[in-house]
Amino acid sequence: MKRHALSLALLATLAAPAFAAPDGDTRPTPGAIADAAPDAEWRRIADDDLLVMTLAPDAQGAERRIVMQLLPEPFSQGWVGNIRLLARDHWWDGTSVYRVVDNWVTQWGDGEDERADPKPLPTGIVTVPERNYVVAADSEAYRTVAQTLRSQAIRRAQSAAAPMRNGAPPPVAMEPRPGTRDYGADPYAPATGFYRGWPVAMNDAAAWPTHCYGMIGVARDLTPDTGTGAELYTVIGHAPRQLDRNIALVGRVLDGMEHLSTLPRGKGSGGVYADQARHTPIVSVRLASELPQGERPAFEYLDTDGESFARYLHVRANRDDSFYHEGAGGIDVCNVQVPIRPVD
Amino acid sequence: MKRHALSLALLATLAAPAFAAPDGDTRPTPGAIADAAPDAEWRRIADDDLLVMTLAPDAQGAERRIVMQLLPEPFSQGWVGNIRLLARDHWWDGTSVYRVVDNWVTQWGDGEDERADPKPLPTGIVTVPERNYVVAADSEAYRTVAQTLRSQAIRRAQSAAAPMRNGAPPPVAMEPRPGTRDYGADPYAPATGFYRGWPVAMNDAAAWPTHCYGMIGVARDLTPDTGTGAELYTVIGHAPRQLDRNIALVGRVLDGMEHLSTLPRGKGSGGVYADQARHTPIVSVRLASELPQGERPAFEYLDTDGESFARYLHVRANRDDSFYHEGAGGIDVCNVQVPIRPVD
Numbered sequence: 083m084k085r086h087a088l089s090l091a092l093l094a095t096l097a098a099p100a101f102a103a104p105d106g107d108t109r110p111t112p113g114a115i116a117d118a119a120p121d122a123e124w125r126r127i128a129d130d131d132l133l134v135m136t137l138a139p140d141a142q143g144a145e146r147r148i149v150m151q152l153l154p155e156p157f158s159q160g161w162v163g164n165i166r167l168l169a170r171d172h173w174w175d176g177t178s179v180y181r182v183v184d185n186w187v188t189q190w191g192d193g194e195d196e197r198a199d200p201k202p203l204p205t206g207i208v209t210v211p212e213r214n215y216v217v218a219a220d221s222e223a224y225r226t227v228a229q230t231l232r233s234q235a236i237r238r239a240q241s242a243a244a245p246m247r248n249g250a251p252p253p254v255a256m257e258p259r260p261g262t263r264d265y266g267a268d269p270y271a272p273a274t275g276f277y278r279g280w281p282v283a284m285n286d287a288a289a290w291p292t293h294c295y296g297m298i299g300v301a302r303d304l305t306p307d308t309g310t311g312a313e314l315y316t317v318i319g320h321a322p323r324q325l326d327r328n329i330a331l332v333g334r335v336l337d338g339m340e341h342l343s344t345l346p347r348g349k350g351s352g353g354v355y356a357d358q359a360r361h362t363p364i365v366s367v368r369l370a371s372e373l374p375q376g377e378r379p380a381f382e383y384l385d386t387d388g389e390s391f392a393r394y395l396h397v398r399a400n401r402d403d404s405f406y407h408e409g410a411g412g413i414d415v416c417n418v419q420v421p422i423r424p425v426d
Numbered sequence: 427m428k429r430h431a432l433s434l435a436l437l438a439t440l441a442a443p444a445f446a447a448p449d450g451d452t453r454p455t456p457g458a459i460a461d462a463a464p465d466a467e468w469r470r471i472a473d474d475d476l477l478v479m480t481l482a483p484d485a486q487g488a489e490r491r492i493v494m495q496l497l498p499e500p501f502s503q504g505w506v507g508n509i510r511l512l513a514r515d516h517w518w519d520g521t522s523v524y525r526v527v528d529n530w531v532t533q534w535g536d537g538e539d540e541r542a543d544p545k546p547l548p549t550g551i552v553t554v555p556e557r558n559y560v561v562a563a564d565s566e567a568y569r570t571v572a573q574t575l576r577s578q579a580i581r582r583a584q585s586a587a588a589p590m591r592n593g594a595p596p597p598v599a600m601e602p603r604p605g606t607r608d609y610g611a612d613p614y615a616p617a618t619g620f621y622r623g624w625p626v627a628m629n630d631a632a633a634w635p636t637h638c639y640g641m642i643g644v645a646r647d648l649t650p651d652t653g654t655g656a657e658l659y660t661v662i663g664h665a666p667r668q669l670d671r672n673i674a675l676v677g678r679v680l681d682g683m684e685h686l687s688t689l690p691r692g693k694g695s696g697g698v699y700a701d702q703a704r705h706t707p708i709v710s711v712r713l714a715s716e717l718p719q720g721e722r723p724a725f726e727y728l729d730t731d732g733e734s735f736a737r738y739l740h741v742r743a744n745r746d747d748s749f750y751h752e753g754a755g756g757i758d759v760c761n762v763q764v765p766i767r768p769v770d
Contacts, residue, residue: 141485184684185639185763212751269611269743269756295529295664305751320639320664320761324745324754340528340691347684399613401668407556407649410668412613414758417664419529 109403112394116421119390124382125279126425127151132370132379133169133333137179137341138363148338149370149379150298153331154278156223157291160210161300161330164311169369171204173312178361179345183353185319188342189301191312193354193361203312210308215327216288227282227289230387231275237392267412270323274415276386280334281415283326291331294321294416296339300330318343321416336381336422380425394421453747456738460765463734468726469623470769471495476714476723477513477677479534481523481685482707492682493714493723494642497675498622500567501635504554505644505674508655513713515548517656522705523689527697529663532686533645535656537698537705547656554652559671560632571626571633574731575619581736611756614667618759620730624678625759627670635675638665638760640683644674662687665760680725680766724769738765 131154137146152162168174180193192201217223268274271283274292281292293299298316302309308330316335335342350356370378384391399413475498481490496506512518524537536545561567612618615627618636625636637643642660646653652674660679679686694700714722728735743757 184687215751267611267613269758270754304748323761324742324750324757326754327752328745328750343528344688344690346688398668401672404648406668406672407559408671410614410670413668414613417667 110393110397111401111403112398115390115394115397116384119384119388119394119421123385123388123390124423125385127336127381127383129371129378129380130166130369132336132381133165133367134370134373134379135174135338135367136365138365140341146338146341148341149336149381150333151336151381152333153280153291156217156221156227157277157280157282158214158330158332160208160214161309161311161332164207164210165314165332166369167204167206168311169367170372172366172368173201173204174364174367177201177364179342179364180348180361181315181352181354182318182345182347184347186317186322186353187315188318188345189313189315190364191301191314193358201312203310207310207312209310210330212306212308214308215330216290219287219289224284224289227277227284230277231273231282231284233387234275234392237387237389238396241389241392241396268414270326276391276415276418276420279383279386279420281418281420283415288327290327292321292415293317293323293325293329293331294334295319296335297331298333298335299325300332302329316342321414323416337379337424382423382425384421386420391421454737454741455745455747456742459734459738459741460728463728463732463738463765467729467732467734468767469729471680471725471727473715473722473724474510474713476680476725477509477711478714478717478723479518479682479711480709482709484685490682490685492685493680493725494677495680495725496677497624497635500561500565500571501621501624501626502558502674502676504552504558505653505655505676508551508554509658509676510713511548511550512655513711514716516710516712517545517548518708518711521545521708523686523708524692524705525659525696525698526662526689526691528691530661530666530697531659532662532689533657533659534708535645535658537702545656547654551654551656553654554674556650556652558652559674560634563631563633568628568633571621571628574621575617575626575628577731578619578736581731581733582740585733585736585740612758614670620735620759620762620764623727623730623764625762625764627759632671634671636665636759637661637667637669637673637675638678639663640679641675642677642679643669644676646673660686665758667760681723681768726767726769728765730764735765 131152133150133152135148135150137148140146152165174191177191178193179188179190181187181189217227268283270292272285274281274283276282277289281294282289283292284290291297295317298314300309300311301313301315305328311330311332314332316339345362346360347353348355348360355361384394395413395418398418400409400411402409475496477494477496479492479494481492484490496509518535521535522537523532523534525531525533561571612627614636616629618625618627620626621633625638626633627636628634635641639661642658644653644655645657645659649672655674655676658676660683689706690704691697692699692704699705728738739757739762742762744753744755746753
């Protein structure tokens with residue numbers, strides 16, 4: 083029973099697919115809230131924003147397919163353009179996953195061993211300036227992001243006012259603490275929230291996406307180099323938020339993350355594999371829009387500006403279902419998995 | 427060069443062993459600061475606080491040894507007593523790792539399949555009350571933790587006043603933001619810090635250890651059950667801080683984490699392996715003090731009340747070495763890896 087009960091409680095924290103509350107428990111879990119969200123609150127991800135990376139089969143011969151989503155406007159648009167170009171060029175085909183560091187990143191592209199003879203980049207790759215790591219405060223886009231986060235805060239406050247624990251008023255722990263902006267207390271930025279399904283942070287100068295588990299970024303040389311997008315990494319541990327505003331984030335892993343997070347850790351310099359036989363070959367990387375209709379993955383995310391997401395976030399920050407003894411009374415932006423679900 | 431440079435920069439973020447700054451860079455990395463810490467600031471971990479778990483060899487026949495450290499007083503003492511008892515009884519020998527959920531936990535002990543016929547526990551296992559998840563504010567221990575965190579904050583403020591960037595005064599981003607307690611802004615607690623080398627959080631009512639990557643906790647049934655310690659898990663993803671004050675933390679993984687974080691994810695209910703053949707057998711779990719002298723692992727941690735750790739923490743929160751374009755100006759308690767090093 084011990085393992086089973088923990089399993090149920092933990093399952094309820096997983097974003098997708100959504101799960102019901104444990105037997106007989108009427109207090110909602112985050113998963114149950116996402117599960118109950120009406121179809122109208124789910125947003126289909128465009129085929130042109132999905133990348134499918136196929137690795138060589140694993141040691142048991144099983145397929146390894148990873149589905150990634152590219153960041154929407156206004157974030158990372160220079161780099162995302164390069165990524166689309168590299169994908170259309172089939173540039174990553176034949177490269178490899180060459181670096182894995184525990185609680186840090188898994189990195190792929192033209193591997194360490196090819197450094198002396200790097201693979202030529204396709205025509206049209208642009209050099210993106212460092213200022214594009216963020217959306218600057220003097221832009222219309224910044225104001226839109228700020229307004230989105232403000233509206234979310236209001237919606238969450240309304241969710242917090244709703245009774246929980248079988249009709250009882252919310253306990254004190256559910257109220258934002260003095261000096262914090264609802265759940266936004268964050269060591270890295272005065273405000274955090276979600277923009278079109280993505281975790282973001284902002285201050286008075288800029289807005290930017292955040293380095294959470296599964297986010298994908300552009301490896302680069304020393305600043306002011308900003309990288310092309312030909313070498314990418316994904317976060318496989320605790321959010322390394324010190325990289326925010328320092329490296330371009332371009333997307334996130336939606337499916338197949340385990341094929342990147344379970345790879346053997348590298349023992350060479352910086353976690354690069356010392357032995358080239360350890361590299362995992364990349365068979366292909368394709369935009370979903372390039373694949374035949376029947377092979378295209380399809381996903382939806384829960385609208386982060388909707389009522390259900392506001393409730394989901396509130397309950398994520400204030401768990402009071404059967405497993406919990408004490409609600410946290412807060413949550414950090416990278417501990418909120420935006421619900422994602424596959425579409426048949 | 428691209429991958430190499432990123433590697434160097436990232437290596438510098440790893441806590442142990444420590445690394446020098448990139449060539450020609452005089453601005454210190456956190457790793458360089460830990461590396462330069464005098465021996466007097468390193469604290470040896472007692473043999474009786476180390477647990478050695480040996481898994482069956484991997485598919486290539488390589489050894490898999492994990493070294494864990496038990497939490498010191500005043501935290502989790504009831505559960506830690508149970509853990510020592512289970513280890514001395516060799517209770518875990520022959521059990522398995524039976525559950526792995528991506529970005530969540532790896533869990534071991536008497537597996538899911540044994541539920542109908544659970545392994546009997548040794549005599550002397552105690553039932554620990556829920557109040558022991560935290561150290562209550564009416565205790566002397568709480569006052570000691572609070573004083574420790576206050577002293578650390580003063581030491582960090584002194585570090586922050588020291589010039590950086592080759593003698594220039596610290597940029598504005600290095601100053602604590604208004605309304606935050608130096609780097610303590612945290613969505614989960616009004617204060618965070620380090621106690622005897624461990625990440626902790628506190629409020630006016632209690633102090634408690636935090637669920638960071640690699641921390642080890644006691645799996646349990648629904649509250650008010652608090653678990654015996656016979657089933658344990660370690661965090662393999664972003665810190666699930668909502669579990670703080672809800673599950674007993676009893677230790678952390680010091681070495682061999684990859685043997686737990688790279689295991690295949692479970693496909694059964696709650697991430698338990700659907701196929702028992704996927705279980706990873708546990709050969710043995712021993713207190714280091716039970717092992718022959720020549721086989722005992724030995725580790726030290728950097729004193730979290732010392733000058734070097736204060737500098738380390740300040741620079742972790744305000745990276746300005748060659749790779750960084752903009753310092754974060756803050757850090758969360760689970761993104762600070764306390765430096766740990768092996769002792770020959």
